[in-house]
Amino acid sequence: MNSAISTAKPAAAPGRQFVANLLPSVVVFLVALPLCMGIAIASGAPPVTGLITGIVGGIIVGSIAGSPLMVSGPAAGLAVLVFDLIRDHGLVALGPVVALAGLLQLIAGIGRLGVWFRMVSPAVVSGMLAGIGILIVASQSHVMLDAKPLSTGLQNFAALPGRLWAAVKHGDGSLAGLLGLGTIAIMYAWEKLKPAKLKLVPGALLAVVAVTATAQFGQLDVERIDVPHDLLAAIKPVDGSALALLLDPTLLIAAVVFAFIASAETLLSAAAVDRMHDGPRTKYDRELGAQGVGNLICGAxxxxxxxxxIVRSAxxxxxxxxxxxSTILHGTWMLGFVMLLPWLLRMTPIAGLAGVLIFTGVKMVNPSQIKEFAAYGRGSLLVFLATALVIVATDLLTGVLAGMALSILRLALRAAMLHVNLRQLDKPNQWELRLEGSATFLSVPRLAKALDAVPEGATLHxxxxxxxxxxxxxxxLLKDWQRTAPATNRRMVVDPSAIESRAESAGRKSVTQGLS
Known part of the structure; x- marks a missing residue:
């Protein structure tokens, strides 16, 4: 009787698993804590909304996720969408839209549609993240000066020189700006110079602790984050009146956009996480469903x-x-910290969190991607740049749709590409026209030019x-050329059956009638 030999390592005992994942969970908690609050502020929402999402993403989604090592929580990639939603419809619209987006994700996961979200071009997703990174830098530059960001990225960029001049000349927000710059400097220095033994200490946490201590001991007059004393009292469940807002078509569209972008970013991040380790591979439909459950709860x-x-997962x-x-424990640590030590969070300067997000936004742009996409061809680079620039100039949805449309157009043009090679054979007056690819109406000018170049008295194969x-x-075009060719003592030699098998209506001989 034959038996298979397994090379898999035996599963560790639950106690050992807990110990092995204890340190990683603490590291992720320390990375996630400032980001959850900072992304909430960048979204125009109270910091507690980001903390709740981080807790739900860790404890609940982490328990059922299809990607065991991926960490879920509020993402900078959705901050721009949330900011626009809250600006246009108020904070009350956030819950219903997120809950509906979660329901759509759950249905997509049950319907096994996870793989389809992975078909979004990497150039579009990278362009989306780059565009979002630029918008985050633009908006958080104002927040770092204790000022309110404006409605659009272009407005934020246009107003930034005036804000900086006011800070330098009149001191408006100058202390906050120095704390934000200090945060960025510490994160950059730590990334470049940190000792190997301390490589797991997050630079964002180190920077926020340093600027918080500076603000406290120096009694600096800067804005600090507002965290409620009681987390449970701060939760505002969605009621019937809020759900009625979904009768507004613009909110229905917003929910679909949230679901699509969140799903695409999640599943592409899951694929990236799979490349980082040799453990269990992602079950994409299960992950999509788990994200749906998480967003349903967050919306409620x-x-x-x-x-x-990807940052927390890495x-x-x-x-x-x-x-x-590890993912579940990081959510547990966050819950305990928010419940027991909210006073510590209230010491944190908003400018410090803005500095963390500016540093994160710059990394999202990642100029090295330009060289990477250029290596795949000018088409991929064009899609990447167009997506990012349209997002900055208009909005996230328009930019993503523009990038997807450009990708489809590029694919269509490549699929319709025809290589035409006209050459003279060794025999006198014998020429060959070789067609390679797809001959469509887009190729008519090139094909006609080649046919016109056949000299009088020639036989064209x-x-x-x-x-x-x-x-x-x-x-x-081929039929007309063959019909008129005898007038110039030219003729075409072609196999009608070969043309027929490649024709638009393959199998119907009538389409090649006239070719001989």
């Missing part, structure tokens, strides 16, 4: 939407996490062995 609690987040893997216990497809427009 009036919190921020969540996605799988920290989890690099810290040595082996199971989902049509080689279609590498032709994948020919449409009606090109067939008509």
């Amino acid at each position: 609690l009036g919190a921020l939407p969540m996605t799988g987040v 920290a989890n893997v690099q810290a040595g996490a082996t199971t989902r216990a 049509l080689d279609v062995d590498r032709l994948r497809f020919i449409d009606h427009a090109c067939l008509v």
Whole structure:
């Protein structure tokens, strides 16, 4: 009797799993805590809404996720959408929209649609993140000066020189600005110079602690975050009147956009996490459903939407996490910290969190991606740049749709590309026209130019062995040339059956009638 030999390592005992994932969970908690609050502020929402999402993403989604080592929580990628939603419809609209987005994700997961979200071009997703990163830098530059950001990215960029001049000349927000710059400087220095033994200490936490201590001991007059004394009392569940807001078509569209972008970002992040470790692979439909459950709960609690987040997930893997216990524990630590030590969070200067987000936004832009996409061809680079620039100039939805439309157009043009090669053969007055690719109406000018170049008195041999497809427009062109060729003592040699098999209506001999 044959038996398979397994090379898999035996599962560790629950106690060992807990110990092995204890340190990674603490590392992720320390990375996630300032980001949850900072992303909420960037979204125009109370910091507690980001903390609730981080807790739900850790404890609940972490327990059922299809990607055991990925960490879910509020993401910078949705901050722009949330900011626009709250600006236009108020904070009361956030819960219903997030809950409906979660329901759509759950239905998509049950319907096994996870793989379809992965079909979004990486150039579009990277362009989306780059555009969002630029918008975050623009808006948080104002927040870092204890000022309110404006409605659009272009307005924020236009108003920034005046804000900076006011800070330098009149001192408006100058102390906050120095704390924000200090945060960025500490994070940058720590990333470049941190000792190997302290590589797991998050630079964001170190920077926020340093500027918080500076603000406290120096008694600096800067704005600080507002965290409620009682987390449970701060939760505002969605009621019937709030759900009635979904009768507004613009909010229905917003929910669909939230669901699509959150799903695409999550599943692409999951694929990236899979490349970082040798453990269990992601079950994409299960992950999509788990994200739906998480967003349903976050929506019901009036919190921020969540996605799988690559920064926290990478920290989890690099810290040595082996199971989902690390993700669950990080949410537990966050819950305990918010419940027991809210006074400590209230010491944190908003400018420090803005500095963390500016640093994060710059990394999201990642100029090295330009070289990476250029290596795949000018088309990929064009999609990446167009998506990012349209997002900055208009809004997130328009930018993503523009990027997807450009990707589809590029694909269509490549699929319709025809290589035309006209050459003279060794025999006198014998020429060959080789067609390779797809002959569509877009190829008519190039094909007509090649046919016109055939000299008088020549016999033209049509080689279609590498032709994948020919449409009606090109067939008509070939028929007309063959019909009029005898007037100039020219003729075409072609196999009608070869053309027929590649024609738009393959199998119907009538389409090639006239070719001989």
